[in-house]
Structures are given as structure tokens and as C-alpha cells.
Amino acid sequence: MRELLKRRIPNITEEACDKFVAYYELLIDWNARMNLTAITEPDEVVSKHFIDSLAAMPYLADGTKAADVGTGAGFPSIPLLIMRPDLRLTLVDSLQKRVTFLNEVCKTLGLRAECVHARAEDFGRDPNRRASFDAVLSRAVASLPTLLELTVPLLRVGGKAYCYKGDVGEELKSAKSALHLLHCSAEVVPVEADYGARTLVICTKNAPTPAAYPRKAGMPSKKPL
């Protein structure tokens, strides 16, 4: 795994390699007791979880304050934090046992991050959280119209949501109304991958989010904007 990491991630330090290996070991160990990932082969974990998670790294300025909505086992946050300890990350997931796992990962790897058990809909209505982030990251959580309602309220005006996606053609068309209602614009950036299409949909928040959004828990997925 160390050789592969060194080949795939230019300038990776020995310390970062150690942390990726420790993260992998925790992932496999805890995965035996709870559902964290279906991908467990070392090479696949490196390319489909670790490297994929780093796609937003070049866009995040030093010290960016970001939330990872629906982080699950810590993707994309934990790989980003291993490479970029300057980032100020809040990891959010609606499943308590995944948050327990994430706290253990942060403790073992010596990473500074806040791990929060919450639904994104409630988190986005909390006055202490709403409009307080420079960036929101989200991977494999929901279709774009739903995801925009879960992420955009958390951004300050001018902030960006980085949605990790595959081939996004039809999904982008279906997000037209959500982009309009949430005062956002989107660009699609291709991401290099050795297994199928990967893209980042980067959505910029151009004006404050109307108070009606996010709607109550469950609504963004039940009736997408």
C-alpha cells in the first residue's frame, strides 16, 4: 500500500503514508463489526476511496473551513485532512456509530476535526452552523437536487459546494430548478480516474439561501427541488 500511495500521490510524506495505512487498518477492523465500506482490497481502497477523496484538494485554500455532509467512514474528509492538516473540517453523519468510528480515526491518526452526529437538514437550520462554511464537501450521499438542498444552506455567500459525482449529465439537468431556488451556479470539472467517469460538480452560492430551505428532515430526498 505504501508503494502505491507514493506512486499515486506526488510528494506524499512518510508521516502521511503512515496515517493512510493506519486508517486502512481501522477501516477493515471496524468494517467487520459495522457496515462502513464494500471496498476492502488495498489497491481499490487507495484508488476508489483515498485518491478519489483528494479530488477537491487543489481547490481548497489554506485554512478553509469546510463541512463534509454524509461523510460515512470519512470520505472525502479523512484523506483530505491527512494531506492537508490546515483544513478546518466538520464531519457530519446521521448515523451515530459512524461518528464513533470517525472519532476513533481522528484520535488514532492525531487529526484535528469536529465529528457531529446530525442530519444535514437539522444541521443546516442551526443558526450557529447555517451560512458559516467556506466550503461543503459531499460524496455518494444523494442526487444533485437533493444534495444541493442539504449542502448550500451551510455555505456563506461566495462559498462552494464540492459534490463528488460520476457521469453527471442527466443529473445536472434535473438540478436546474434547485440551482435556481438556492441561488447557485454550477460548473463540472472532470476528475482523472482509472475506473470510469468521475467528476466534481462545483456549485457557487451567489446569494443567501431562502429561509424555507432546507425543508424538514426527509423532504429533500422525498420531494427534490
Ligand code: SAM
Ligand atoms: N461520503 C461517504 C463515502 O463517500 O463513502 C459515505 C457515503 S454513504 C453511501 C452515505 C452517508 O450519508 C451515510 O453514512 C449516511 O448515514 C449519510 N447520510 C445520508 N443522508 C444524510 C443526511 N440527510 N444527513 C446526514 N448524513 C446523511
